Amino acid sequence: MKILNIVEVVIIIILFSFTLSLFMSRRKLKIYKIVILELVLLLLVGHFTYDTFIKKPTITIIGEKDITIEAGQEYVDQGAKSDLHGRDISSLIETNIQVDTSKIGDYKVLYKLVYKNRIVENERVVHVIDTTPPTIELIGNNTINVPSNSEYQEEGYIVQDSVDGEINNNVEIKKEEISENQYKLIYTARDFSGNFSSIERIINIIEPIKKEDKSKNGYVYLTFDDGPSFDMTPKILDILKEENVKATFFIINYKENKKDLVKRIVEEGHSIGIHGNSHKYSEEYKAVDSYVNTIHVMEEKIKSDTGITTSLIRFPGGSSNTISSKYCEGIMSKLSKIVLQNGYRYFDWNIDSEDSGGAKNADEVYCNVVNGLSKKRPNVILMHDFNGNKKTLEALRNIIRYCKNNGYTIDKISDDTPMITHKIAN
Numbered sequence: 001m002k003i004l005n006i007v008e009v010v011i012i013i014i015l016f017s018f019t020l021s022l023f024m025s026r027r028k029l030k031i032y033k034i035v036i037l038e039l040v041l042l043l044l045v046g047h048f049t050y051d052t053f054i055k056k057p058t059i060t061i062i063g064e065k066d067i068t069i070e071a072g073q074e075y076v077d078q079g080a081k082s083d084l085h086g087r088d089i090s091s092l093i094e095t096n097i098q099v100d101t102s103k104i105g106d107y108k109v110l111y112k113l114v115y116k117n118r119i120v121e122n123e124r125v126v127h128v129i130d131t132t133p134p135t136i137e138l139i140g141n142n143t144i145n146v147p148s149n150s151e152y153q154e155e156g157y158i159v160q161d162s163v164d165g166e167i168n169n170n171v172e173i174k175k176e177e178i179s180e181n182q183y184k185l186i187y188t189a190r191d192f193s194g195n196f197s198s199i200e201r202i203i204n205i206i207e208p209i210k211k212e213d214k215s216k217n218g219y220v221y222l223t224f225d226d227g228p229s230f231d232m233t234p235k236i237l238d239i240l241k242e243e244n245v246k247a248t249f250f251i252i253n254y255k256e257n258k259k260d261l262v263k264r265i266v267e268e269g270h271s272i273g274i275h276g277n278s279h280k281y282s283e284e285y286k287a288v289d290s291y292v293n294t295i296h297v298m299e300e301k302i303k304s305d306t307g308i309t310t311s312l313i314r315f316p317g318g319s320s321n322t323i324s325s326k327y328c329e330g331i332m333s334k335l336s337k338i339v340l341q342n343g344y345r346y347f348d349w350n351i352d353s354e355d356s357g358g359a360k361n362a363d364e365v366y367c368n369v370v371n372g373l374s375k376k377r378p379n380v381i382l383m384h385d386f387n388g389n390k391k392t393l394e395a396l397r398n399i400i401r402y403c404k405n406n407g408y409t410i411d412k413i414s415d416d417t418p419m420i421t422h423k424i425a426n
Protein backbone atom coordinates (compact mmCIF):
# COMPACT_ATOMS: atom_id res chain seq x y z
CA MET A 1 0.00 0.00 0.00
CA LYS A 2 2.76 2.34 0.98
CA ILE A 3 4.85 1.62 -2.11
CA LEU A 4 1.85 2.03 -4.39
CA ASN A 5 1.12 5.42 -2.89
CA ILE A 6 4.65 6.59 -3.45
CA VAL A 7 4.40 5.41 -7.06
CA GLU A 8 1.07 7.16 -7.36
CA VAL A 9 2.52 10.36 -6.00
CA VAL A 10 5.44 10.14 -8.38
CA ILE A 11 3.16 9.49 -11.36
CA ILE A 12 0.92 12.36 -10.38
CA ILE A 13 3.85 14.71 -10.09
CA ILE A 14 5.21 13.60 -13.48
CA LEU A 15 1.82 13.89 -15.16
CA PHE A 16 1.11 17.19 -13.53
CA SER A 17 4.40 18.70 -14.63
CA PHE A 18 3.92 17.16 -18.09
CA THR A 19 0.45 18.71 -18.44
CA LEU A 20 1.75 21.98 -17.15
CA SER A 21 4.56 21.93 -19.66
CA LEU A 22 2.05 21.14 -22.42
CA PHE A 23 0.01 24.16 -21.59
CA MET A 24 3.07 26.28 -21.28
CA SER A 25 4.42 25.21 -24.68
CA ARG A 26 3.36 26.95 -27.79
CA ARG A 27 2.66 23.80 -29.71
CA LYS A 28 -1.00 23.16 -30.31
CA LEU A 29 -2.18 19.92 -28.77
CA LYS A 30 -5.17 17.90 -29.91
CA ILE A 31 -7.97 18.37 -27.40
CA TYR A 32 -8.73 14.62 -26.89
CA LYS A 33 -5.17 13.98 -25.74
CA ILE A 34 -5.57 16.60 -23.08
CA VAL A 35 -8.89 15.12 -21.96
CA ILE A 36 -7.42 11.61 -21.59
CA LEU A 37 -4.45 12.99 -19.74
CA GLU A 38 -6.63 14.95 -17.35
CA LEU A 39 -8.90 11.94 -16.74
CA VAL A 40 -5.96 9.77 -15.75
CA LEU A 41 -4.75 12.53 -13.50
CA LEU A 42 -8.17 12.90 -11.88
CA LEU A 43 -8.44 9.15 -11.29
CA LEU A 44 -5.08 8.96 -9.59
CA VAL A 45 -5.75 12.00 -7.44
CA GLY A 46 -9.13 10.52 -6.51
CA HIS A 47 -7.66 7.20 -5.54
CA PHE A 48 -4.97 8.86 -3.48
CA THR A 49 -7.50 11.04 -1.66
CA TYR A 50 -9.79 8.08 -0.91
CA ASP A 51 -6.98 5.99 0.41
CA THR A 52 -5.56 8.69 2.60
CA PHE A 53 -8.65 10.45 3.94
CA ILE A 54 -11.69 8.20 3.50
CA LYS A 55 -10.56 4.58 3.67
CA LYS A 56 -11.03 2.98 7.10
CA PRO A 57 -8.37 0.99 8.86
CA THR A 58 -9.21 -2.68 9.48
CA ILE A 59 -8.87 -4.77 12.62
CA THR A 60 -7.26 -8.16 12.13
CA ILE A 61 -7.93 -10.69 14.86
CA ILE A 62 -4.91 -12.65 15.99
CA GLY A 63 -5.60 -16.37 16.19
CA GLU A 64 -8.95 -18.03 15.54
CA LYS A 65 -12.05 -15.89 15.13
CA ASP A 66 -14.06 -18.71 16.60
CA ILE A 67 -12.62 -20.35 19.69
CA THR A 68 -13.91 -23.26 21.75
CA ILE A 69 -12.55 -23.75 25.26
CA GLU A 70 -13.36 -26.10 28.11
CA ALA A 71 -15.12 -24.60 31.12
CA GLY A 72 -12.83 -23.95 34.03
CA GLN A 73 -9.86 -23.26 31.80
CA GLU A 74 -8.42 -19.80 31.72
CA TYR A 75 -9.23 -17.74 28.65
CA VAL A 76 -6.32 -15.69 27.37
CA ASP A 77 -7.19 -13.33 24.57
CA GLN A 78 -4.62 -13.17 21.81
CA GLY A 79 -5.68 -9.70 20.83
CA ALA A 80 -5.95 -8.02 17.45
CA LYS A 81 -3.88 -5.75 15.29
CA SER A 82 -4.49 -2.93 12.88
CA ASP A 83 -2.49 -0.86 10.49
CA LEU A 84 -3.15 1.96 8.10
CA HIS A 85 -0.91 2.60 5.14
CA GLY A 86 1.68 0.40 6.78
CA ARG A 87 1.54 2.23 10.08
CA ASP A 88 0.82 0.04 13.11
CA ILE A 89 -2.14 1.52 14.95
CA SER A 90 -2.87 -1.58 17.10
CA SER A 91 -2.46 0.44 20.28
CA LEU A 92 -5.67 2.28 19.41
CA ILE A 93 -7.70 -0.91 19.67
CA GLU A 94 -9.95 -1.16 22.68
CA THR A 95 -10.94 -4.67 23.74
CA ASN A 96 -13.92 -5.76 25.75
CA ILE A 97 -13.27 -9.25 27.08
CA GLN A 98 -16.12 -10.67 29.13
CA VAL A 99 -15.59 -14.40 28.97
CA ASP A 100 -16.77 -16.21 32.09
CA THR A 101 -15.22 -19.62 31.81
CA SER A 102 -17.05 -20.86 34.87
CA LYS A 103 -20.31 -20.76 32.91
CA ILE A 104 -20.96 -22.44 29.63
CA GLY A 105 -22.17 -20.28 26.72
CA ASP A 106 -21.05 -18.20 23.74
CA TYR A 107 -19.18 -15.00 24.49
CA LYS A 108 -18.30 -12.17 22.11
CA VAL A 109 -14.97 -10.43 22.42
CA LEU A 110 -15.26 -6.96 20.87
CA TYR A 111 -12.40 -4.99 19.34
CA LYS A 112 -13.04 -1.33 18.57
CA LEU A 113 -10.90 1.35 17.06
CA VAL A 114 -11.55 5.05 16.47
CA TYR A 115 -9.33 6.69 13.90
CA LYS A 116 -9.98 10.27 12.78
CA ASN A 117 -13.66 9.87 13.65
CA ARG A 118 -13.82 6.64 11.74
CA ILE A 119 -15.06 3.74 13.89
CA VAL A 120 -13.90 0.23 13.11
CA GLU A 121 -15.08 -2.91 14.88
CA ASN A 122 -14.42 -6.62 14.79
CA GLU A 123 -15.37 -9.48 17.03
CA ARG A 124 -14.34 -12.93 18.10
CA VAL A 125 -16.68 -15.60 19.43
CA VAL A 126 -15.58 -17.78 22.34
CA HIS A 127 -17.61 -20.91 23.02
CA VAL A 128 -17.25 -22.11 26.61
CA ILE A 129 -18.25 -25.75 26.70
CA ASP A 130 -18.33 -28.42 29.40
CA THR A 131 -17.25 -31.90 28.42
CA THR A 132 -15.67 -32.79 31.76
CA PRO A 133 -17.68 -35.33 33.73
CA PRO A 134 -18.16 -34.83 37.46
CA THR A 135 -16.07 -36.83 39.92
CA ILE A 136 -17.67 -39.09 42.51
CA GLU A 137 -16.00 -39.96 45.75
CA LEU A 138 -17.62 -42.56 47.96
CA ILE A 139 -17.81 -41.99 51.69
CA GLY A 140 -16.98 -45.27 53.37
CA ASN A 141 -15.42 -48.34 51.85
CA ASN A 142 -15.81 -49.56 48.28
CA THR A 143 -16.63 -53.00 49.61
CA ILE A 144 -19.04 -53.37 52.47
CA ASN A 145 -20.30 -56.33 54.45
CA VAL A 146 -23.91 -56.24 55.50
CA PRO A 147 -25.47 -58.89 57.72
CA SER A 148 -28.32 -60.66 55.93
CA ASN A 149 -30.80 -59.54 58.57
CA SER A 150 -29.91 -55.89 58.03
CA GLU A 151 -30.29 -53.39 55.22
CA TYR A 152 -27.38 -51.54 53.69
CA GLN A 153 -27.27 -48.01 55.03
CA GLU A 154 -26.08 -45.59 52.37
CA GLU A 155 -22.95 -43.90 53.63
CA GLY A 156 -22.98 -41.13 51.08
CA TYR A 157 -20.80 -39.66 48.38
CA ILE A 158 -19.35 -36.38 47.27
CA VAL A 159 -19.87 -35.28 43.68
CA GLN A 160 -17.82 -32.42 42.33
CA ASP A 161 -18.17 -30.84 38.93
CA SER A 162 -15.86 -28.32 37.29
CA VAL A 163 -18.79 -26.11 36.32
CA ASP A 164 -21.68 -26.98 38.59
CA GLY A 165 -19.74 -27.38 41.83
CA GLU A 166 -21.04 -29.86 44.38
CA ILE A 167 -23.98 -31.69 42.80
CA ASN A 168 -24.74 -34.44 45.30
CA ASN A 169 -28.40 -34.32 44.31
CA ASN A 170 -27.73 -35.40 40.74
CA VAL A 171 -26.82 -38.96 41.58
CA GLU A 172 -28.71 -42.02 40.55
CA ILE A 173 -28.04 -45.26 42.39
CA LYS A 174 -28.77 -48.52 40.64
CA LYS A 175 -28.61 -51.89 42.28
CA GLU A 176 -27.25 -54.76 40.25
CA GLU A 177 -27.15 -58.31 41.53
CA ILE A 178 -23.87 -60.17 41.15
CA SER A 179 -24.72 -63.35 42.99
CA GLU A 180 -26.97 -64.55 45.75
CA ASN A 181 -24.69 -63.06 48.39
CA GLN A 182 -23.34 -60.07 46.54
CA TYR A 183 -24.61 -57.09 44.68
CA LYS A 184 -23.21 -53.83 43.48
CA LEU A 185 -24.46 -50.32 43.68
CA ILE A 186 -23.72 -48.19 40.64
CA TYR A 187 -23.62 -44.48 41.37
CA THR A 188 -24.03 -42.33 38.29
CA ALA A 189 -23.53 -38.61 38.63
CA ARG A 190 -24.62 -36.23 35.89
CA ASP A 191 -23.70 -32.59 35.47
CA PHE A 192 -25.99 -30.01 33.89
CA SER A 193 -24.27 -30.35 30.53
CA GLY A 194 -25.10 -34.03 30.45
CA ASN A 195 -21.62 -35.36 31.20
CA PHE A 196 -21.66 -38.27 33.56
CA SER A 197 -19.42 -40.67 35.42
CA SER A 198 -20.01 -43.80 37.44
CA ILE A 199 -18.50 -45.56 40.40
CA GLU A 200 -19.37 -48.85 42.06
CA ARG A 201 -19.67 -50.17 45.57
CA ILE A 202 -19.75 -53.89 46.27
CA ILE A 203 -22.07 -55.12 48.98
CA ASN A 204 -21.42 -58.55 50.44
CA ILE A 205 -24.27 -60.13 52.30
CA ILE A 206 -22.80 -61.96 55.26
CA GLU A 207 -24.08 -64.16 58.03
CA PRO A 208 -25.50 -62.10 60.88
CA ILE A 209 -23.45 -62.01 64.04
CA LYS A 210 -24.73 -64.83 66.18
CA LYS A 211 -26.34 -63.71 69.36
CA GLU A 212 -26.77 -67.27 70.50
CA ASP A 213 -23.08 -67.85 71.06
CA LYS A 214 -23.04 -69.87 74.24
CA SER A 215 -19.27 -70.32 74.30
CA LYS A 216 -18.81 -67.13 76.29
CA ASN A 217 -21.57 -67.65 78.77
CA GLY A 218 -20.33 -66.96 82.24
CA TYR A 219 -17.60 -64.65 80.96
CA VAL A 220 -17.19 -61.26 82.58
CA TYR A 221 -15.96 -58.28 80.60
CA LEU A 222 -14.89 -55.35 82.73
CA THR A 223 -15.18 -52.19 80.67
CA PHE A 224 -14.01 -48.70 81.59
CA ASP A 225 -15.34 -45.68 79.71
CA ASP A 226 -14.36 -42.03 79.40
CA GLY A 227 -10.65 -42.39 80.21
CA PRO A 228 -7.79 -42.15 80.12
CA SER A 229 -7.37 -40.07 83.26
CA PHE A 230 -4.28 -39.30 85.32
CA ASP A 231 -6.22 -39.88 88.50
CA MET A 232 -7.91 -43.21 87.80
CA THR A 233 -6.41 -45.09 84.90
CA PRO A 234 -3.00 -45.92 86.48
CA LYS A 235 -4.66 -47.17 89.68
CA ILE A 236 -7.14 -49.32 87.79
CA LEU A 237 -4.29 -50.72 85.74
CA ASP A 238 -2.40 -51.50 88.95
CA ILE A 239 -5.32 -53.48 90.38
CA LEU A 240 -5.87 -55.35 87.13
CA LYS A 241 -2.17 -56.23 87.09
CA GLU A 242 -2.18 -57.40 90.68
CA GLU A 243 -5.24 -59.50 90.09
CA ASN A 244 -3.89 -60.72 86.78
CA VAL A 245 -7.03 -59.98 84.77
CA LYS A 246 -7.60 -58.18 81.49
CA ALA A 247 -10.18 -55.50 80.82
CA THR A 248 -11.38 -53.18 78.06
CA PHE A 249 -11.00 -49.39 77.94
CA PHE A 250 -13.29 -47.33 75.72
CA ILE A 251 -11.40 -44.09 75.54
CA ILE A 252 -12.21 -40.59 74.44
CA ASN A 253 -9.82 -38.40 72.51
CA TYR A 254 -6.78 -37.51 74.58
CA LYS A 255 -3.95 -35.02 74.63
CA GLU A 256 -0.31 -35.80 73.99
CA ASN A 257 0.44 -35.93 77.73
CA LYS A 258 -1.90 -38.93 78.12
CA LYS A 259 -0.24 -40.91 75.37
CA ASP A 260 1.77 -42.93 77.89
CA LEU A 261 -1.40 -43.99 79.69
CA VAL A 262 -2.87 -45.25 76.44
CA LYS A 263 0.37 -47.07 75.68
CA ARG A 264 0.38 -48.64 79.11
CA ILE A 265 -3.19 -49.95 78.64
CA VAL A 266 -2.10 -51.73 75.48
CA GLU A 267 1.30 -52.86 76.79
CA GLU A 268 -0.32 -54.53 79.78
CA GLY A 269 -2.49 -56.58 77.47
CA HIS A 270 -5.85 -54.87 77.76
CA SER A 271 -8.22 -54.09 74.93
CA ILE A 272 -8.77 -50.58 73.77
CA GLY A 273 -11.84 -49.26 72.00
CA ILE A 274 -13.14 -45.96 70.68
CA HIS A 275 -15.70 -44.03 72.71
CA GLY A 276 -15.76 -40.53 71.30
CA ASN A 277 -14.00 -37.26 70.76
CA SER A 278 -15.29 -34.97 73.49
CA HIS A 279 -18.23 -36.90 74.94
CA LYS A 280 -20.39 -33.83 74.49
CA TYR A 281 -23.54 -35.24 72.96
CA SER A 282 -24.19 -32.07 70.97
CA GLU A 283 -20.85 -32.58 69.24
CA GLU A 284 -20.66 -36.35 69.01
CA TYR A 285 -24.14 -36.68 67.55
CA LYS A 286 -24.50 -33.54 65.46
CA ALA A 287 -24.20 -35.58 62.26
CA VAL A 288 -23.48 -39.12 61.08
CA ASP A 289 -20.38 -37.91 59.24
CA SER A 290 -18.84 -36.25 62.26
CA TYR A 291 -19.03 -39.34 64.48
CA VAL A 292 -17.74 -41.55 61.66
CA ASN A 293 -14.91 -39.09 61.26
CA THR A 294 -14.16 -39.30 64.99
CA ILE A 295 -13.86 -43.07 64.64
CA HIS A 296 -11.32 -42.70 61.84
CA VAL A 297 -9.33 -40.03 63.66
CA MET A 298 -9.23 -42.05 66.88
CA GLU A 299 -8.38 -45.27 65.12
CA GLU A 300 -5.43 -43.61 63.42
CA LYS A 301 -4.28 -41.96 66.62
CA ILE A 302 -4.42 -45.16 68.66
CA LYS A 303 -2.63 -46.98 65.87
CA SER A 304 0.21 -44.50 65.68
CA ASP A 305 0.56 -44.30 69.48
CA THR A 306 0.29 -47.99 70.31
CA GLY A 307 0.69 -49.88 67.07
CA ILE A 308 -2.65 -51.65 67.42
CA THR A 309 -5.70 -51.27 65.21
CA THR A 310 -8.92 -51.36 67.15
CA SER A 311 -12.29 -52.26 65.72
CA LEU A 312 -14.16 -51.83 69.00
CA ILE A 313 -16.60 -49.02 69.61
CA ARG A 314 -18.83 -47.96 72.43
CA PHE A 315 -21.18 -45.14 71.54
CA PRO A 316 -21.35 -42.35 74.13
CA GLY A 317 -24.51 -43.07 76.11
CA GLY A 318 -24.77 -46.49 74.46
CA SER A 319 -26.51 -47.36 71.19
CA SER A 320 -29.89 -47.08 72.95
CA ASN A 321 -29.43 -43.44 73.92
CA THR A 322 -32.24 -41.07 73.06
CA ILE A 323 -30.42 -37.84 73.84
CA SER A 324 -28.89 -37.97 70.34
CA SER A 325 -32.36 -37.38 68.83
CA LYS A 326 -32.06 -33.84 70.16
CA TYR A 327 -29.19 -33.23 67.75
CA CYS A 328 -29.81 -35.63 64.88
CA GLU A 329 -32.94 -37.64 64.28
CA GLY A 330 -32.29 -41.31 63.57
CA ILE A 331 -28.54 -41.05 63.98
CA MET A 332 -28.14 -44.17 66.14
CA SER A 333 -29.99 -46.34 63.59
CA LYS A 334 -27.63 -45.12 60.91
CA LEU A 335 -24.41 -45.21 62.93
CA SER A 336 -25.04 -48.68 64.29
CA LYS A 337 -25.33 -50.01 60.74
CA ILE A 338 -22.49 -47.98 59.31
CA VAL A 339 -19.94 -49.09 61.90
CA LEU A 340 -20.82 -52.75 61.29
CA GLN A 341 -20.63 -52.26 57.54
CA ASN A 342 -17.12 -50.95 57.97
CA GLY A 343 -15.88 -53.85 60.03
CA TYR A 344 -16.22 -52.30 63.49
CA ARG A 345 -18.15 -53.89 66.34
CA TYR A 346 -19.92 -51.92 68.98
CA PHE A 347 -20.61 -52.99 72.53
CA ASP A 348 -23.19 -51.79 74.98
CA TRP A 349 -23.48 -53.48 78.37
CA ASN A 350 -25.83 -55.72 80.26
CA ILE A 351 -24.67 -54.74 83.75
CA ASP A 352 -24.52 -51.10 84.75
CA SER A 353 -22.41 -50.45 87.84
CA GLU A 354 -24.09 -47.05 87.94
CA ASP A 355 -20.78 -45.53 88.98
CA SER A 356 -21.56 -42.44 86.96
CA GLY A 357 -25.10 -42.19 88.18
CA GLY A 358 -27.07 -43.76 91.01
CA ALA A 359 -24.34 -45.55 92.95
CA LYS A 360 -23.38 -43.47 95.97
CA ASN A 361 -20.38 -45.46 97.16
CA ALA A 362 -18.15 -48.44 96.51
CA ASP A 363 -20.60 -50.85 98.14
CA GLU A 364 -23.38 -49.84 95.80
CA VAL A 365 -21.10 -50.19 92.78
CA TYR A 366 -20.11 -53.66 93.99
CA CYS A 367 -23.72 -54.71 94.59
CA ASN A 368 -24.95 -53.43 91.25
CA VAL A 369 -22.32 -55.49 89.52
CA VAL A 370 -22.49 -58.78 91.39
CA ASN A 371 -26.27 -58.77 91.47
CA GLY A 372 -26.31 -58.45 87.70
CA LEU A 373 -23.96 -61.34 86.97
CA SER A 374 -25.32 -64.39 85.19
CA LYS A 375 -23.72 -67.62 84.03
CA LYS A 376 -26.28 -67.93 81.27
CA ARG A 377 -24.79 -65.17 79.14
CA PRO A 378 -21.65 -63.12 78.62
CA ASN A 379 -21.58 -60.25 81.15
CA VAL A 380 -20.45 -56.83 79.97
CA ILE A 381 -20.02 -54.48 82.93
CA LEU A 382 -20.15 -50.72 82.48
CA MET A 383 -17.73 -48.77 84.66
CA HIS A 384 -15.83 -45.50 84.25
CA ASP A 385 -12.28 -44.34 84.73
CA PHE A 386 -12.82 -40.60 84.66
CA ASN A 387 -11.06 -38.44 87.25
CA GLY A 388 -12.33 -38.71 90.82
CA ASN A 389 -14.30 -41.93 90.40
CA LYS A 390 -13.06 -43.40 93.66
CA LYS A 391 -16.02 -45.68 94.33
CA THR A 392 -15.21 -47.84 91.33
CA LEU A 393 -11.58 -47.96 92.30
CA GLU A 394 -12.53 -49.14 95.77
CA ALA A 395 -15.04 -51.70 94.51
CA LEU A 396 -12.96 -53.11 91.70
CA ARG A 397 -10.81 -55.59 93.58
CA ASN A 398 -13.83 -57.06 95.34
CA ILE A 399 -15.74 -57.35 92.07
CA ILE A 400 -12.82 -59.23 90.53
CA ARG A 401 -12.50 -61.52 93.53
CA TYR A 402 -16.24 -62.26 93.55
CA CYS A 403 -16.06 -63.25 89.89
CA LYS A 404 -13.08 -65.49 90.47
CA ASN A 405 -14.60 -67.13 93.54
CA ASN A 406 -17.88 -67.80 91.79
CA GLY A 407 -16.62 -69.47 88.66
CA TYR A 408 -16.74 -66.57 86.24
CA THR A 409 -14.06 -66.06 83.63
CA ILE A 410 -12.79 -62.50 83.37
CA ASP A 411 -11.61 -61.56 79.92
CA LYS A 412 -11.10 -58.56 77.70
CA ILE A 413 -13.35 -57.90 74.73
CA SER A 414 -11.80 -59.25 71.57
CA ASP A 415 -12.79 -60.34 68.07
CA ASP A 416 -14.58 -63.46 69.26
CA THR A 417 -16.62 -61.71 71.96
CA PRO A 418 -20.33 -61.82 71.08
CA MET A 419 -21.68 -58.32 70.63
CA ILE A 420 -23.81 -57.20 73.54
CA THR A 421 -26.08 -54.47 72.22
CA HIS A 422 -29.11 -52.54 73.30
CA LYS A 423 -32.21 -51.85 71.28
CA ILE A 424 -31.77 -48.74 69.15
CA ALA A 425 -34.16 -46.00 70.22
CA ASN A 426 -33.23 -43.16 67.89
Ligand SMILES: [Zn+2]
Pocket residue numbers: 225226275279316317
Ligand atom coordinates in the same frame (compact mmCIF):
# COMPACT_ATOMS: atom_id res chain seq x y z
ZN1 LIG B 1 -19.02 -42.34 78.28
